[in-house]
Amino acid sequence: MRHVELSASLLLPSDAQPAAFARRQALMPMWGAQPIAEADWAAIWQAQQAAPLATGSLAYIHIPFCANHCVFCGFYRNGWQEMQASRFVERLIAELAHEASQRPAGGRIDALYFGGGTPTLLPPAELARLIEAARRYLPLADDCEITIEGRLNAESATLVAACTEAGATRFSFGVQTFDTPLRRRMGRKHDGEQIAGFLRELRRQSAATLVVDLMFGLPGQDEGSLLADLAIATTLDMDGLDLYAFNAYPGLPMLRMIEKKALDPLPGLPEQAQHYALAVNALRDGGWRQLSNSHFASGGKELNRYNALIKAGRDCLAFGSGAGGKQAGVSYQVQGDLAAYLATPVTEKPMSHMAWQSPQHATIGQLQGALDQGELGAELLAEHPVLLPRLTEWQAKSLLQFANGKVSLTTAGRFWGPTITRELVMLATTNLDTAGATQ
Numbered sequence: 001m002r003h004v005e006l007s008a009s010l011l012l013p014s015d016a017q018p019a020a021f022a023r024r025q026a027l028m029p030m031w032g033a034q035p036i037a038e039a040d041w042a043a044i045w046q047a048q049q050a051a052p053l054a055t056g057s058l059a060y061i062h063i064p065f066c067a068n069h070c071v072f073c074g075f076y077r078n079g080w081q082e083m084q085a086s087r088f089v090e091r092l093i094a095e096l097a098h099e100a101s102q103r104p105a106g107g108r109i110d111a112l113y114f115g116g117g118t119p120t121l122l123p124p125a126e127l128a129r130l131i132e133a134a135r136r137y138l139p140l141a142d143d144c145e146i147t148i149e150g151r152l153n154a155e156s157a158t159l160v161a162a163c164t165e166a167g168a169t170r171f172s173f174g175v176q177t178f179d180t181p182l183r184r185r186m187g188r189k190h191d192g193e194q195i196a197g198f199l200r201e202l203r204r205q206s207a208a209t210l211v212v213d214l215m216f217g218l219p220g221q222d223e224g225s226l227l228a229d230l231a232i233a234t235t236l237d238m239d240g241l242d243l244y245a246f247n248a249y250p251g252l253p254m255l256r257m258i259e260k261k262a263l264d265p266l267p268g269l270p271e272q273a274q275h276y277a278l279a280v281n282a283l284r285d286g287g288w289r290q291l292s293n294s295h296f297a298s299g300g301k302e303l304n305r306y307n308a309l310i311k312a313g314r315d316c317l318a319f320g321s322g323a324g325g326k327q328a329g330v331s332y333q334v335q336g337d338l339a340a341y342l343a344t345p346v347t348e349k350p351m352s353h354m355a356w357q358s359p360q361h362a363t364i365g366q367l368q369g370a371l372d373q374g375e376l377g378a379e380l381l382a383e384h385p386v387l388l389p390r391l392t393e394w395q396a397k398s399l400l401q402f403a404n405g406k407v408s409l410t411t412a413g414r415f416w417g418p419t420i421t422r423e424l425v426m427l428a429t430t431n432l433d434t435a436g437a438t439q
């Protein structure tokens with residue numbers, strides 16, 4: 001495998017289309033859903049439980065603890081408390097067991113994701129116990145992808161070995177950047193060299209699928225620092241790489257730090273678009289395959305199955321405080337308040353929201369899933385002629401190409417993927433243009 005060279009053309013690509021849209025704005029996850037009154041939740045949940053699980057479903061297990069609140073992140077919920085964590089694991093296993101006792105036999109889950117928060121904060125034996133419980137209580141496919149998300153430290157190789165032994169197949173670690181001064185300012189304890197060392201050791205010891213998350217568009221990040229991150233990441237023999245555009249969710253601690261000049265300003269959207277194009281070109285030159293707008297793979301092992309199928313709208317069972325799921329036309333949120341979650345009797349699903357999915361959810365999933373892979377096939381185009389004028393407009397802006405009966409997003413189109421997806425879904429499913437939400 002070739003690596004990304006630091007010297008890979010520092011010239012900004014001309015195909016970035018930095019000013020194509022004013023905002024990068026995704027479709028609201030529950031767009032078109034109709035909230036269900038709380039008084040009806042129990043009865044609807046019972047009916048849900050009686051519905052057979054579809055073949056090709058997913059499952060998500062949320063571990064809502066973090067060692068600290070990283071200033072760039074909108075996913076922080078609870079600090080790490082050992083006592084609460086072991087109670088949490090017990091409650092979670094009870095949730096899995098109770099639901100298994102209610103659900104009719106059959107159905108199949110193709111991918112299971114342990115996300116957070118930080119699943120790798122749990123002691124290896126507890127995490128292994130959870131993986132085993134999930135395998136016992138969920139109808140997992142023989143080749144089910146089982147991903148554990150988390151952070152790296154000196155014990156990562158031990159944890160990965162314990163989880164692999166219990167059945168995990170894939171590990172996704174948040175690196176964000178190897179730039180030590182920037183890491184420190186963002187609330188990350190280890191320096192870039194330590195992180196690279198942990199990954200080298202992991203690769204030496206483990207044959208599991210290993211993935212790292214990197215971000216671009218961080219404060220003070222320029223083309224040089226992004227290419228330096230890619231140059232390091234691509235020498236570590238990883239199977240997959242996520243490349244996320246930093247999303248300035250309102251209220252993030254990082255935004256206050258930038259205001260107070262404790263951090264450099266954020267690169268603007270036009271610069272982000274150019275950085276993305278530069279990174280995609282560099283990864284492609286290095287022999288990496290682009291599996292989705294934000295995900296790249298090296299070698300043949302990485303499939304990114306959970307992320308691809310969740311975008312495509314597959315049903316997903318959800319467990320653990322803060323998890324979101326959907327099944328048979330109903331979306332739901334597991335209670336995110338940890339105390340309330342722990343206090344809910346084991347015969348009840350701890351819930352904080354329930355809604356009927358949009359009647360158009362199948363179409364939404366088809367469009368989202370296809371656009372995340374960078375293509376709209378002939379069948380989808382024929383089904384939605386209303387999209388053609390907008391697609392033609394965007395072809396003129398070099399955001400996409402029509403060829404062989406299908407539409408392919410260019411690299412610029414992939415950067416603007418969230419905005420493009422939002423607009424096309426809204427066009428295909430309704431004439432309202434007020435239904436989206438700022439990402």
Ligand SMILES: C[S@@+](CC[C@H](N)C(=O)[O-])C[C@H]1O[C@@H](n2cnc3c(N)ncnc32)[C@H](O)[C@@H]1O
Nearest residue numbers: 072073075116117118150174213244245246247
């Ligand atoms: C749910 S987080 C959990 C990751 C893990 N706990 C960690 O600390 O690395 C998953 C990924 O989301 C991405 N992420 C977090 N905040 C983000 C933001 N504001 N914009 C874009 N991506 C973000 C990061 O790349 C992170 O690795």
Ligand code: SF4
Nearest residue numbers: 066070073075076117
């Ligand atoms: S990046 Fe990870 S550890 Fe940091 S706050 Fe977000 S979820 Fe928690």
